Amino acid sequence: MRYADPAVCPECRSPIASGVPVCPTCRLLVRHPLAVDLFRTLRRADTLLGELRTASDAFHSGALARASVPAAASARTSPAAGGVAGPVAATPSGPPTPPSAPPSAPPSAPPAAPPAAVPAPPARTGVAMTSVPKILLGLGALCLLVAAAVFLAVSWSTLGVGGRTAVLAGFTVLSGAGALGLQRAGLRIAAESLSVVSLGLLGLDLTGAGAAGWLGDIGPGGTALASGVVVALAGLGLSLVRPPRGSRLSAPQVVAAVAVLVAYLGAVRVSGDWLAPSHVLTAWGVVAFLGARRLAMPLLGRCQVAVAAFCWTLGAAVAGFRVVAEPTLHELWIDGSGWSLLLSGAALLAPGALLARRDLLVAGASGAALVLTGVLTAPSLDEGLGVLGIVALAVTAAWVVALAVLPAPWRGVALAPSAMGNLVLLVLGSWTALLALDRWAAIGVLLERDLGITLRGPEPVAEPLLLVPSLLVVVAWTALVTTGRRPSQRAGWLGAAGVVAGLGAAATLASYDVALALPVTVLLCVALGTGAVALGRRGPTADASAWLAVTLAGAAGVAALPSAPLTMLVAGAATVLALVLATADPRGATAAGSVAAAPLLAMATTGAILTTGASTAWLAIPVLVALGVLALALARPTVELPAAVVAVLWLPISLPAVTDLGGFVALWLTVAGSVLAAAAVIHPHRRDCGWAGGALLLLACWVRLVDLEVTAPEAYTLPLAAALLGLGAWRLHVSAATGTLQALLPGLLVGTVPSLLWVLADPVSLRALALGAACLALTVGGAALRWSAPLAVGAGIGAALVLRELGPYAGEVPKWVWIGLAGALLTVVGITWERRLDEVRRAAGRLGRLR
Template sequence: MSRLADPRVCPDCRADLDPDGRCRGCGLHLRGPLAVELWGVMQTADALVERLRAAVPAPAPVAAPVAVTRPVTGPVPVPVAPGPPPSAPPGRRTGVPASSVPVVLLTLGGLCLMVFALIFIGVAWSLLGLLGRTLVLLAVTASLGGVAGLMTRRGLRASAEVMWVVTAGMLAIDLYAARASGLLGLDALPDRAGHALVGAALLGLGLGVSLLARRTPLGAIWSMQGVAVAGAALVAAAQAWTRPDPAAASTLAVVLAAALGLAVRPRLRGAGLGLLALAPVSWLVLLGAGVLRSLEPLDAATWWAQGRWWPLLAAAVLAAVVVHAPRVPAWARPWAAGLALVPVVAAVNAPGTLGSAAADEVAMVVSVLLLAAVSALAGPTWARAGAVLTAVGTLLLGLVLVGRSLVVVGDVLTGPTAPATGLLAAPSEGAVPSWTAVVLALGVVLGAASLLRHAAGPAVPVSAAGARGVVLAAAPGVLALGLLVLLLGLEPVRWTAALGGLVATGVAAGAAWWWRREVPAAVAAATVAAYVGLLTLALAAGAGADEAWLPAAVTTALALPALAASLLRDREGAATSASLLAGAGVLLGGVALVTWGAQLDVGETVQAVALASYAAAAGLLAAPVTRLVATRVALETAALVAAAGAVALAPGAAEAAVALTVTGSAVALLAVLHRDRESLAWLATVLLAAATLLRVVAEVTAPELVTLPAAALLLAVGTLRLRRDATVGSTRVLGSGLVLALVPSLLLALADPVSLRGALLGAAAVLTLAWGVTQRLAAPFTVGAAVTAVLVLRHLGPVADAVPRWVTIGAVGVALLVVGVTWESSLRSIDRARRYVTSLR
């Protein structure tokens, strides 16, 4: 029964054959002498299999057991030759695949031939005459080509691929060697022509062999298609890409590469795609040549009159042809349209300068507006391409506007002010006129507006309404920024410039407030408002001594609306904007307070105490005036930052101690008044302890002037909290006030206990102890007892040195006897004392 020779299946992959004899799976075509020979071999193999099957003896049937009454002599069995041992079960292959062996061998063989040829030319070439060299080149190359053709006809793919590559390499070596030796007058060719000749030969050989191979069982020689592409690339590089002025040659290379690729692609797909790929490379070279021409330092009239623009025009036309060419994929058309618009933009902005910086900026805006018109009015393909370039151009215009504003404000800050008129410094010679800032702002707004057509696309992260809101919300602030730069360029008085900045900030902030319910629009407008506000602060900060009121007025004008807006946004439930505005408002208010202090010529001490008091007030008012947790936290955090600024502003340790006392007292009040802020008591303790240490370092003689009012306030609020809340402990609500009232005075009284301060402190400690005992409060009891004990022990200090040693020993003995006698009776009082202590609040 035949198993191998089956006219319906492929002998290689066992897939079905079509009526023409071609495999439906691997594409093997069973036609010709080789197919007939293969059919005969397969039939012979089937016959051998049948003969082997017939030679295997059938197994003998097993006979049933028979009872034997007498011995029977039977024939002696003939031993059978042992058969072949059973083959081992197939396992996982660990060696080199059989198909890779010939590939490796053929590759190494081809490499050896190439190296041999190079060595032969380098060593033995000079020993041969002109005729001998010619014959050797022709013989070797022809022999290799003949062997490669034989391998192709016999269907040996790996051998054919390698041999054809070796043949192509030998052809290139032959041509370069012939040119070096002067064969056929090739040495007269210049370098570019020599390289182009080699490339053309490789291109012709690759295309010719690839076309001829289509009639063989292999069907295609992929390596030769690659050789053809490499040859074409060599020709293009030699004759177009590397020329000093590659514009004309690159234009021709684009056309030729595209035409040749389209011509051969139906029959040679790989070569066709490779040749088509050379067209965009040549186009990029053409575009680069045009861009370099656009940067030339020529005036516009000369540049256009001399036709320096034509490479950009050619690049645009060639890319536009691809947009409307048939059989171009839909996804590639917008890319081609974008590439067609790039040279147009470069031409509009060419040459390198139009004669002035203002003209250059106007040309930039005009190019963005042209792209915006394409984005808004053109068809879908061109509109998508124009939208991408418009977005990039609009972003660049915005960055230029921001840079211009920074430069102008920097000039205002560093330039001199006219002493007689108070006018700001005039722009430096050669600077860009300030009116171009308005043109830039208009370009940004119009460019962004042109993109609204594409806002409904799937790739846009916001909705169409959201995108429209972003443009409409940011537009007033952008235009106001342009007008502010225009105003600064008119050399105004500084307060006029600051007023203009406040107006511009107000316009941008008003737009943000109007669009406050649309998050993207509000964020865009608020960003512009914050930037313009920072510029305004910078303008005010540069005021001289005669205009010291200006920074204070500007910061106040910015702080008050920010605080008001934060409270309104807090009522509306907008946590993010309310918290940001609250933090900014508190910090600006602190700066305004300090600047007003400088304007009023008060000392740094008063400024530091005032700023600490302001921070304390802001932190304490955070809870009553806000509804959202985020707004409250922002106010308290900003207040803490302002308090840190107050400590830093203090001129000495004593003043810093006052600022820390005010801050610590405020934090302690927060912990006393609000249950959710009780954990801040530890922070208050740290701040008050730091203030005490600073007072010790500064040797403050009367700290009670600062500590007693704050302590009285803390104790009053704590007592009120105790009456209203029966569950709160006295340590939490009274501890900080008691420590602040007694400990600073105790530290000073230890140096001189027999003094008025010591007497008053002792009386206060005893009263505090009595308060704790009568009201059953742990904090007064503990603090009063501790302070009293420390003072009493301090009074024993002068006497301790005069007491004899035997008195100490006797006292210890008496104490031990008393303890031993009263031990048993004291046990009864332990339980009663425990109940008393635990009942303390």
């Protein structure tokens, strides 16, 4: 037997299930901290008991070994010592011998070996022993209920009134009595199962009685109501029974809550209304919670509160739906939906009051304030969005003020109604802003030469004048919720309020038939103000303000696109703002201004060109020049990369209106290449741009030559060859370690190989004569200067050219001439080979004779 057994109660030794906080038999708190200490002590007792058993076994094994001594030694043991006396021998004559010394104590047993550690009990696997009866009894109860239902359905018509009454009452009474008897006997699980059976049979009894007309003409709703009330009372009665050495049953408490829910649904069907039964059940939940707390029945209280919360939710939802569907005074105060919502809101105070918790009380008060606000402002829903906006603004502003002035412990009361009011204001404000955007899109023109374009379109649904104060209320609420009333955050929120107010003013102006320049100017002023704030700050705040400023400036430029003069003015001012930000302190807003400068400058240039009446064909190149100047002035990646992207994007805008496509593209490539070359010359850290600029210039030449239908290869290759040879000669001049193959070979091949390919196709031409002269000059010059690249290229290209010139006459030479030439060539090669071999032998001999 173990003292520490988690599956049994330490006091009454009755089995307990895993996770149960209280022993069902003796009501001992088995999960209390003292119970944990007791369990540790019992485990220590099990360990000590095991050690004691080991020591005892070792001691008895040693005593048994000591007991096996010679029989003679055992015979000399004195009787007083407990030995067995032998036959009395004759006493020899003479003086008596002195008594012998007392026997020595037996040698002590050897020290016991240290006890082995008591092995820990194996981990439990499979189904716990206490779970088996629960499963079996649960299935048994289910089978009994199903059998009773089937019996009731099948045999009801065959039994008389007396038989029916006897069967129903007998089964119900027997099951209830059995549950109480099993509870007194300590068989809790069986008692729980039979209690469920008895209450289920009681419900079936009442249902059958109602169907048979025993309860009168009350209908299905009345039967459900009566059944629920009776079963709930019976469940409460069974829950209150407590034996002397046991605990109350749990299943009847749960069944009582389910029966209350059934009674609620029956009452709704009987009355045809959801509101009154919901309030009655809500009040019943409060009473049940108080009674359960007084009787120390937490399960009953939780179940009844859960049912009451469900009924409260249904009642509040139905009342709220009725108010929204018909927000009239008659519906609110005559039909009772408003009163119902007020009662539902008052019920939210119950949890905090019952549990004496201020946080729950504040949360309930906030919900009640929300319900009260909704009921009082509901009639405005029937008066149009204008009136709704005014009411929502006034009420929300009042709650925001309350949020600011209430003491800290009670500030949460204003949180729910102010949050809902801000949500309404945001919905109405978003609607106004979307309609303003729709009016801007309805202009339908782009970059017209008209500064007085007027906004027209659908009329606003909500009142546009409420947009700015509504947005300011939302900003104030957000500031109070997120940062409280800390003065350190006040400046940032004031700036945010200014930006939001400016945006709201622009949207408000766009909601009326005014000139487009008005809302665009307001938007630009907001951007300029935000940029000024960014210039006066440092760190992340400056970066955020700068990005917001350039974003608003870009939005103003986009909004001005219907008018070319307005675009020129707005985008020009935005470009100045971006350049100021780009040249500000590097610790501030440089990145935002640098990135935004190129697109804003392109928009301003486009507006200026189209204002003069020029065609869109003249857009790409002036924009490219302007962006090139900007990139040369601010040579940083955040300026150059956006400028390159914008320049490429602006090129397709001009192409549809161009008459000479090839010449236009060549000119654009020339300007782009010149800008890159200039960047390589002006800025030392942009030397690599020279290669890209040269490539664009060469591509511009080729495009122009194709446009002029030039087919001679020299027009395409000689400029590139000349550039490469010039760079190679400069490289030879500055670096003595550079060879001619590295410096001059690319240019020489570009200048000669394409012409050689054309000469191979047409050997008798002026091109062949010029190529031959060039090869002769390269060969002679290379030999004179001792440069390998010109000598190799001149000799190789010249040899190929000579052989190609000999080709037409090769067929007219007799065959014996070719054979003789081959023999002579082989003879010369053989003689040379043998001579060189002889020279090698003589050199080896001289080397061997050296000392």
